[in-house]
Amino acid sequence: MGSLPFFFTFAELEVGQHLYWQFGNLRIHGQVFLTSWIVIGALLALVVVGTKKMERDPQGVQNLLEFLWDYIRDLARTQIGEKVYRDWMPFIGTLFLFIFVSNWGGALVPWRLIHLPSGELGAPTADINTTVALALLVSLSYFYAGLSNKGLRYFEYYVHPTPIMLPFKIVEDFTKPLSLSFRLFGNILADELVVAVLVFLVPLVLPVPVMFLGLFTSAIQALIFATLAAYYIGEAVEEHH
Amino acid sequence: MNLPLILASEGFGLNLNLFETNVLNLAVVIFGLYKFLPNFLGGMLERRRKAILLDLEDAEDRLQEATNALEKAKQELSSAEQKASQIRSDCKSRAEAIRLESEKRTVEEMARIKQGAASDLNAEASRVSTQLRREAARLAIEKALETLPGKLDKVSQSKFLTDSINNMGEG
Numbered sequence: 383m384g385s386l387p388f389f390f391t392f393a394e395l396e397v398g399q400h401l402y403w404q405f406g407n408l409r410i411h412g413q414v415f416l417t418s419w420i421v422i423g424a425l426l427a428l429v430v431v432g433t434k435k436m437e438r439d440p441q442g443v444q445n446l447l448e449f450l451w452d453y454i455r456d457l458a459r460t461q462i463g464e465k466v467y468r469d470w471m472p473f474i475g476t477l478f479l480f481i482f483v484s485n486w487g488g489a490l491v492p493w494r495l496i497h498l499p500s501g502e503l504g505a506p507t508a509d510i511n512t513t514v515a516l517a518l519l520v521s522l523s524y525f526y527a528g529l530s531n532k533g534l535r536y537f538e539y540y541v542h543p544t545p546i547m548l549p550f551k552i553v554e555d556f557t558k559p560l561s562l563s564f565r566l567f568g569n570i571l572a573d574e575l576v577v578a579v580l581v582f583l584v585p586l587v588l589p590v591p592v593m594f595l596g597l598f599t600s601a602i603q604a605l606i607f608a609t610l611a612a613y614y615i616g617e618a619v620e621e622h623h
Numbered sequence: 624m625n626l627p628l629i630l631a632s633e634g635f636g637l638n639l640n641l642f643e644t645n646v647l648n649l650a651v652v653i654f655g656l657y658k659f660l661p662n663f664l665g666g667m668l669e670r671r672r673k674a675i676l677l678d679l680e681d682a683e684d685r686l687q688e689a690t691n692a693l694e695k696a697k698q699e700l701s702s703a704e705q706k707a708s709q710i711r712s713d714c715k716s717r718a719e720a721i722r723l724e725s726e727k728r729t730v731e732e733m734a735r736i737k738q739g740a741a742s743d744l745n746a747e748a749s750r751v752s753t754q755l756r757r758e759a760a761r762l763a764i765e766k767a768l769e770t771l772p773g774k775l776d777k778v779s780q781s782k783f784l785t786d787s788i789n790n791m792g793e794g
Binding site for chain 1: 634635636637638642643647648651653655656664675
């Protein structure tokens with residue numbers, strides 16, 4: 383970048399740079415951990431503050447949390463079904479809130495004010511490792527949900543309408559986490575990159591509508607991830623007749 | 624790109640470049656959200672709160688109503704119980720009275736029947752004795768009529784007449 387002409391040097395753009403932490407043989411993307419901890423801390427603080435003094439008249443944070451609870455319950459109930467949605471509501475809610483707050487935190491908090499030795503802070507979900515971890519958790523969850531609810535009869539699902547479906551269903555077990563993780567990661571990273579490139583090219587005004595659009599898609603992505611996770615779990619526990 | 628980049632190679636720090644950190648645009652976006660979100664989300668939350676409060680009020684009203692109804696029902700129950708116990712005691716006394724009455728009547732009836740049977744027996748006995756007497760008299764007369772024509776002659780008739788006249792004189 384140093385060799386670029388002066389008018390290109392209002393901002394700097396770097397991709398694929400990470401703040402590496404070394405744990406034994408593992409090289410960990412430190413900036414993702416930092417922002418994740420901040421997101422988790424913010425969520426915990428919100429929940430603790432909102433539930434510390436519960437009243438019958440829901441006000442302020444309590445009202446917001448109850449609203450979110452209602453929203454997540456409706457989501458889980460429509461996708462998973464009346465019978466077992468209660469077991470999976472905490473998981474779906476955690477996914478939704480973590481992804482939503484990560485996305486919005488990445489888009490709204492001026493992370494770049496904090497300068498790291500390498501890489502930059504941003505939404506944890508803009509890192510493929512985070513989204514893969516979440517998607518694998520979803521995979522484990524729906525397997526567990528299916529097996530714990532139906533036992534070995536869960537595998538009837540693989541040959542459900544006809545045994546011809548078997549290879550497709552097996553492939554689906556791999557494509558589900560793949561599509562979940564890539565969709566979320568791609569959308570969030572693309573949002574961040576579009577904004578970064580625009581800021582790099584036109585520092586003022588023009589990025590604003592794109593940033594609003596990014597907020598919108600971020601929220602949608604969180605909803606899509608949570609809904610699909612719930613749908614997969616619902617599919618696994620569904621009774622075929 | 625000058626000062627921040629020097630910092631960048633140093634490690635953790637603050638980047639205060641307004642353009643590079645996109646702070647101005649972020650400020651606009653956050654301000655916009657601050658302007659619109661409270662209207663949107665706040666309206667939604669407020670409506671939710673109102674609905675909940677309304678529900679609560681409704682539930683409280685219904686609780687009150689139900690409590691009143693329960694109170695009323697309890698009162699009715701106690702009065703009904705009272706009435707029931709009264710009816711029960713009435714019934715008991717009436718049953719007692721009826722029992723006594725019927726006992727008395729039975730005893731009377733029995734006495735009456737016994738009496739009737741005795742009088743029937745007496746009447747029958749007297750009727751039978753009367754009949755027997757009549758029969759005996761009839762037989763005696765028949766026998767007398769049978770034997771009389773042979774036995775009766777002038778001497779015995781005059782003797783009989785004399786005896787009868789004597790008897791009449793004695794009588």
